[in-house]
Amino acid sequence: MGKPQSKGAVVLPLIPLAPPFAVLPTTSVKVPIANRADVAAILAKIYSISPTAKPDAAITVVCVPLCSKQLSKDGRLLIEGNEGNNGENSDYESDPVNASTRDIFGYGCIAKVSGVQGRRAGDLSLVLEGLERVKVVNIVQERPYFEGELEPVEEFIDMANSELGDQFQLLKQLSRELLALVRLSSILPRSPSVSLSPIVARRLEVYIARKDLSEAGVLADFMTNVVDCTHEERLRVLASVDIKERLDRTIEILQRQISTIQGSTRITVTSTTIPSSTGIDLDQLRRLQQEALRRRGAIGSGKSMPGGFPGFPGSPGSPSQSGEEEANEVDELKKRLQDAKLSPDADKVAQRELQRLQKMNPAQAEYQVCRNYLENLAEIPWTKTTVDLLDTKTLVKAKKQLDDDHYGLDKIKKRLLEYLAVLKLKEQANKTIDEQIRALTDANAPDDQKDEKEEAEERQAKEPTEAETRLLEKKRMVDKSPILLLVGPPGTGKTSLAKSVATALGRKFHRISLGGVRDEAEIRGHRRTYVAAMPGLIVNGLKKVGVANPVFLLDEIDKLGVSNYNGDPSAAMLEVLDPEQNHTFTDHYVNIPIDLSKVLFIATANSLDTIPPPLLDRMETIQLSGYTTLEKRNIAERHLIPKQITTNGLRDENIDIPTDVLDKIITSYTRESGVRNLEREIGSVCRSKAVEYATAKDTNTLPAYNPIVTLNDLDAILGIERFTEELTEQQSRPGVITGLVAYSTGGQGSILFIEIADMPGRGNVQLTGTLGDVLKESVGVALSWVRSHAFELGLTASDNENIMRDRSIHVHCPSGAIPKDGPSAGLAHTIALISLFSGKPVPPTLAMTGEVSLRGRVLPVGGIKEKLIGALRAGVERVLLPEGNRKDIRDVPQEVKDGLRIEFVGGIWEGLAKVWPERWETAALGHVMPRL
Numbered sequence: 001m002g003k004p005q006s007k008g009a010v011v012l013p014l015i016p017l018a019p020p021f022a023v024l025p026t027t028s029v030k031v032p033i034a035n036r037a038d039v040a041a042i043l044a045k046i047y048s049i050s051p052t053a054k055p056d057a058a059i060t061v062v063c064v065p066l067c068s069k070q071l072s073k074d075g076r077l078l079i080e081g082n083e084g085n086n087g088e089n090s091d092y093e094s095d096p097v098n099a100s101t102r103d104i105f106g107y108g109c110i111a112k113v114s115g116v117q118g119r120r121a122g123d124l125s126l127v128l129e130g131l132e133r134v135k136v137v138n139i140v141q142e143r144p145y146f147e148g149e150l151e152p153v154e155e156f157i158d159m160a161n162s163e164l165g166d167q168f169q170l171l172k173q174l175s176r177e178l179l180a181l182v183r184l185s186s187i188l189p190r191s192p193s194v195s196l197s198p199i200v201a202r203r204l205e206v207y208i209a210r211k212d213l214s215e216a217g218v219l220a221d222f223m224t225n226v227v228d229c230t231h232e233e234r235l236r237v238l239a240s241v242d243i244k245e246r247l248d249r250t251i252e253i254l255q256r257q258i259s260t261i262q263g264s265t266r267i268t269v270t271s272t273t274i275p276s277s278t279g280i281d282l283d284q285l286r287r288l289q290q291e292a293l294r295r296r297g298a299i300g301s302g303k304s305m306p307g308g309f310p311g312f313p314g315s316p317g318s319p320s321q322s323g324e325e326e327a328n329e330v331d332e333l334k335k336r337l338q339d340a341k342l343s344p345d346a347d348k349v350a351q352r353e354l355q356r357l358q359k360m361n362p363a364q365a366e367y368q369v370c371r372n373y374l375e376n377l378a379e380i381p382w383t384k385t386t387v388d389l390l391d392t393k394t395l396v397k398a399k400k401q402l403d404d405d406h407y408g409l410d411k412i413k414k415r416l417l418e419y420l421a422v423l424k425l426k427e428q429a430n431k432t433i434d435e436q437i438r439a440l441t442d443a444n445a446p447d448d449q450k451d452e453k454e455e456a457e458e459r460q461a462k463e464p465t466e467a468e469t470r471l472l473e474k475k476r477m478v479d480k481s482p483i484l485l486l487v488g489p490p491g492t493g494k495t496s497l498a499k500s501v502a503t504a505l506g507r508k509f510h511r512i513s514l515g516g517v518r519d520e521a522e523i524r525g526h527r528r529t530y531v532a533a534m535p536g537l538i539v540n541g542l543k544k545v546g547v548a549n550p551v552f553l554l555d556e557i558d559k560l561g562v563s564n565y566n567g568d569p570s571a572a573m574l575e576v577l578d579p580e581q582n583h584t585f586t587d588h589y590v591n592i593p594i595d596l597s598k599v600l601f602i603a604t605a606n607s608l609d610t611i612p613p614p615l616l617d618r619m620e621t622i623q624l625s626g627y628t629t630l631e632k633r634n635i636a637e638r639h640l641i642p643k644q645i646t647t648n649g650l651r652d653e654n655i656d657i658p659t660d661v662l663d664k665i666i667t668s669y670t671r672e673s674g675v676r677n678l679e680r681e682i683g684s685v686c687r688s689k690a691v692e693y694a695t696a697k698d699t700n701t702l703p704a705y706n707p708i709v710t711l712n713d714l715d716a717i718l719g720i721e722r723f724t725e726e727l728t729e730q731q732s733r734p735g736v737i738t739g740l741v742a743y744s745t746g747g748q749g750s751i752l753f754i755e756i757a758d759m760p761g762r763g764n765v766q767l768t769g770t771l772g773d774v775l776k777e778s779v780g781v782a783l784s785w786v787r788s789h790a791f792e793l794g795l796t797a798s799d800n801e802n803i804m805r806d807r808s809i810h811v812h813c814p815s816g817a818i819p820k821d822g823p824s825a826g827l828a829h830t831i832a833l834i835s836l837f838s839g840k841p842v843p844p845t846l847a848m849t850g851e852v853s854l855r856g857r858v859l860p861v862g863g864i865k866e867k868l869i870g871a872l873r874a875g876v877e878r879v880l881l882p883e884g885n886r887k888d889i890r891d892v893p894q895e896v897k898d899g900l901r902i903e904f905v906g907g908i909w910e911g912l913a914k915v916w917p918e919r920w921e922t923a924a925l926g927h928v929m930p931r932l
Helices: 037-052 162-186 198-210 213-226 231-238 243-271 282-295 319-339 344-359 365-379 394-405 410-443 452-461 466-479 494-505 520-524 537-545 569-577 613-617 629-647 659-668 676-698 711-718 773-788 826-838 864-874 883-891 894-899 908-915
Strands: 010-017 028-032 060-065 107-117 125-141 146-152 483-487 509-513 551-555 600-605 620-623 736-742 749-760 765-768 807-812 846-848 878-882 901-905
Touching: 010 028, 010 037, 010 107, 010 125, 028 107, 060 125, 060 146, 060 231, 107 146, 107 231, 162 198, 162 213, 162 243, 213 231, 213 243, 231 243, 319 344, 319 365, 344 365, 365 537, 394 410, 394 494, 410 494, 410 620, 483 494, 494 509, 494 551, 494 600, 509 537, 520 537, 520 569, 569 600, 569 613, 629 659, 629 676, 629 864, 659 676, 659 711, 676 711, 736 826, 736 864, 749 826, 749 864, 765 773, 773 826, 807 826, 826 846, 826 908, 864 878, 864 883, 864 894, 878 883, 878 908, 883 901, 901 908
Parallel strands: 010 060, 483 600, 483 620, 509 551, 551 600, 736 846, 765 807, 846 878, 878 901
Antiparallel strands: 010 146, 028 125, 060 107, 107 125, 125 146, 736 749, 749 807
């Protein structure tokens, strides 16, 4: 059926084989014909030409396996970046019926059609015998069956190559060894799935023995077909044109198969007595083993695997190689443990585990568990620390580092500088304590000379004296690091602040994300009795940084899971974050106390509400309020704009964002606590200018390019304003007053109009404008105070007259979509009611904040800094604040204090004198009650 195409090339029908089938020379395979239209078409073609063919002509086809996604078509392993990938690193078709040209492997085997087996139509199979290896050069036909242009493969064997001869001898040796193992395992109780009859085994032995070096490739193909190997391994052997490469790959498969059988039979031999029904006692079995050893020349070594099972030289389980490798591994592990400078408790456990490891058989499951445990002990930094950068310029450099990285945040910076200053003093205290401990140790040392080993054992066994115990306790107290908790809205720089601390200290930094942690074992590790046990996040962090005094950032500690069926992760953090306990933190996996007192823990949270009180009690809380408009402006000018200019490929001279444009972005397009959205909006402006600049550069119109961003550009770049600012009214009306508010989200202060109208009614009060419960109560308190003092205020003719008898009032705060709540508008409500009832307007540039009591006192409120900044931006000139907020003015920026006239009031009468001084100057003293 062959059609010659070119020199040495033929065209033959191709039969694709589904994984894991592949035909090798000297092997045979049965291909089911059911549902294989291509095989049926090939058979029809064969029968059509059979009358004209020679009687002794062999009918041949080519068996080609389907590709594997792990290999290229020439049998090379595909790795990331491999040239052999050619972009085809997707899954190949595994069904030969649906296969296409791209699914055909690059090598195949010419096979002779021996016949068809089976009695029924559904059970028919085509019997094929492999003849020779070929390379698939090209697919010339895909339907109704594949036809390919094939190129024969030349196999050259260098008979003089000693290395090739050694490889071939090793292949024969491993083949006989595998045969012996299969025969031995077949007579053992609970035998594995592999078994072999004596007659077949004898024939195989003869077949292997008769092969010489000229048939090395044939033997490799035969053994690959005999053993259990993966589809990829079989494809790689099929694609191995070079004989040495084929031998190497076959030897690798045989070694793995031998190790598998040895591991499954070793325990059986050592723990089970051979029953008499098998006709072979234990002595007879050992004689068989000795005979197998003698055939390989290994009897003189006097070594055998545990339990009397033979180890064979050259294989992974041989005593000559495996024993040396295991000894080297144990010695290396011992050296690593010595270099780790373990604590006394850890060293005691490590020595015990090392002794267990040396007595274990490497094939036992416990061996790897024990070894992993010791490797983890060696990786934990028990005593290794980094030297803190503490010199005469430490505090100055740290302050500069924090100021360069962060604008504002004065309280946090002050606390961190305090920690650095204390750390410098601790360093000297530590030296003094170490000298005292060394002096006590030397004084109690024995007079007689002993070798170092005995002295070390004595020191380990000897209990510390009372004086030493006190000094060690004092040293532990000196080493104790604070546990800081930074609480604030998202985007305010909590995480980057912790990185700056690590940089200023010269310590290593590690971030542990606690958001979504629901399992206690993630914090404290799994116990070693569990499969795939591993240490927790804390110990893994120490292993990663490699020192005992890093800076650990516990990010999003308020998102830590609560108690569930997997335990309570927040309770597991108690031992980590308790300065009185964390010097003996015990991970479930390590199960040895680990000293965490030198670790500087900095936790972050958005809210304190979800943190359990016992955990919160362990930490020192530092509040980060949202950035004000002025702070955002400085942060943007110092950090965000330069960063976005660089990110978007521009230079400083290519874009200029004036201060008024930046303020417009801050106030009209972002209203958040942090600066993330502000950075995004600045990035949008930079990208827009980048497009404009690139276009001008491409069209040679750079002189016409304007790098300055104007207010008119913002509407086109960022769209419609998302937030509108409240501005003071131009005219004053009775019952309308300006209050102050600090938004709960964004830290942005602003003014708030309070409008009160009266109408005929029966004393009803209507409240609108999305007012919260606290604000509703403020209205009630204000109205009660005005009603009770209506005669004194000159609002009624007699003391018994009810000012609300024939009227109802409606209190409204505009911007109904924005929820408004909190004790901040009581004074404004009171002044607004008096203004309404008296008909006297309040100046529109006067704003006020403060809560009132029924006795007429004005109580302090929060958010003064944000409120005053918002008032200045809205055009307010005078502000009334409670007397109790006088201390908060220190935190207000100087430019705000210069732009506002701030006055303080302690009571409502005093506030009336500030609003209408011509009427109420003496009324504040309670002497004269002028009537309006």
